[in-house]
Amino acid sequence: NKMIDINKNLLHFNYFLILLLPISFVVGPLMAELISLIIILQFIFFSFKSNNFKINKNRIFLFFIFFYFFLLLTLFFSDYFTETYVNVIFYFRFIFFAFAIYFFLKYDFTILKKIYIFLSLTIFVVVFDGYWQYFFSENLVGFQKYRVDRISGFFKEDLILGSFLSRLLPLLVALMFFFKKYKFLTATNILIISATIILILLSGERAAFFKTMMFLLIILLILKIRIRIKLGIVLSIIFFLSIFIFFNPVIFD
Numbered sequence: 001n002k003m004i005d006i007n008k009n010l011l012h013f014n015y016f017l018i019l020l021l022p023i024s025f026v027v028g029p030l031m032a033e034l035i036s037l038i039i040i041l042q043f044i045f046f047s048f049k050s051n052n053f054k055i056n057k058n059r060i061f062l063f064f065i066f067f068y069f070f071l072l073l074t075l076f077f078s079d080y081f082t083e084t085y086v087n088v089i090f091y092f093r094f095i096f097f098a099f100a101i102y103f104f105l106k107y108d109f110t111i112l113k114k115i116y117i118f119l120s121l122t123i124f125v126v127v128f129d130g131y132w133q134y135f136f137s138e139n140l141v142g143f144q145k146y147r148v149d150r151i152s153g154f155f156k157e158d159l160i161l162g163s164f165l166s167r168l169l170p171l172l173v174a175l176m177f178f179f180k181k182y183k184f185l186t187a188t189n190i191l192i193i194s195a196t197i198i199l200i201l202l203s204g205e206r207a208a209f210f211k212t213m214m215f216l217l218i219i220l221l222i223l224k225i226r227i228r229i230k231l232g233i234v235l236s237i238i239f240f241l242s243i244f245i246f247f248n249p250v251i252f253d
Contacts (some may be wrong), residue, residue: 014042014104015111022122025164026154036097043100064095116175120185123168124192129153130161130199149250150204162205165196166212172196173219197237201244202251 017035024031068091075081075088105112130153133139139153146157153161176189200212220230245252
């Protein structure tokens with residue numbers, strides 16, 4: 001596809017918004033939604049302006065559009081229509097958001113490395129803050145534990161720390177493999193990822209922990225490494241997690 005002539009300042013503004021996304025989720029959902037909306041609207045505007053709106057012919061796009069209407073149909077016949085219809089109706093924004101990110105990355109693919117670094121820093125700060133609250137009962141900005149058996153970090157009374165990390169972890173792992181030639185970043189992120197997995201367990205969110213374990217299992221299955229190395233990784237994970245579970249009565253409960 002031909003490249004659209006976009007003002008460089010506007011392009012850099014979009015890159016700045018993309019870099020802010022991981023941090024915006026910590027600040028609050030309103031900030032994240034606002035940034036996402038601006039990125040999506042600019043993507044649609046530039047696509048129509050250049051008569052280059054071709055995602056409607058993309059198979060991945062068509063698949064997710066079909067899935068979106070499938071969700072609407074099942075919602076219509078469910079018992080939870082009045083409770084969840086507002087959220088589900090606007091699910092289409094996730095589809096457009098993914099294509100918007102791809103659209104802007106085409107202009108400067110090097111921005112992906114900056115996303116990797118910003119994402120790593122964001123997760124590191126959130127994880128460090130979570131451990132700080134776990135050991136000292138308050139986080140770096142003074143938020144107290146909302147419950148004795150849970151940690152929330154920067155999210156205060158919203159107990160979504162584990163959920164937040166479990167959703168960003170796959171993206172961090174993917175970028176780590178993509179930029180594996182940067183050995184210092186890779187080694188640093190292996191430590192961050194290990195600390196993140198343990199913190200998801202300590203957060204007390206069972207669903208988030210289960211999703212993380214499923215993700216790690218899938219990664220181990222598709223990685224082209226020796227079986228004994230995979231087995232060693234699995235046993236190591238089980239060993240360290242077992243220590244945290246059995247020597248911490250709150251987590252055990």
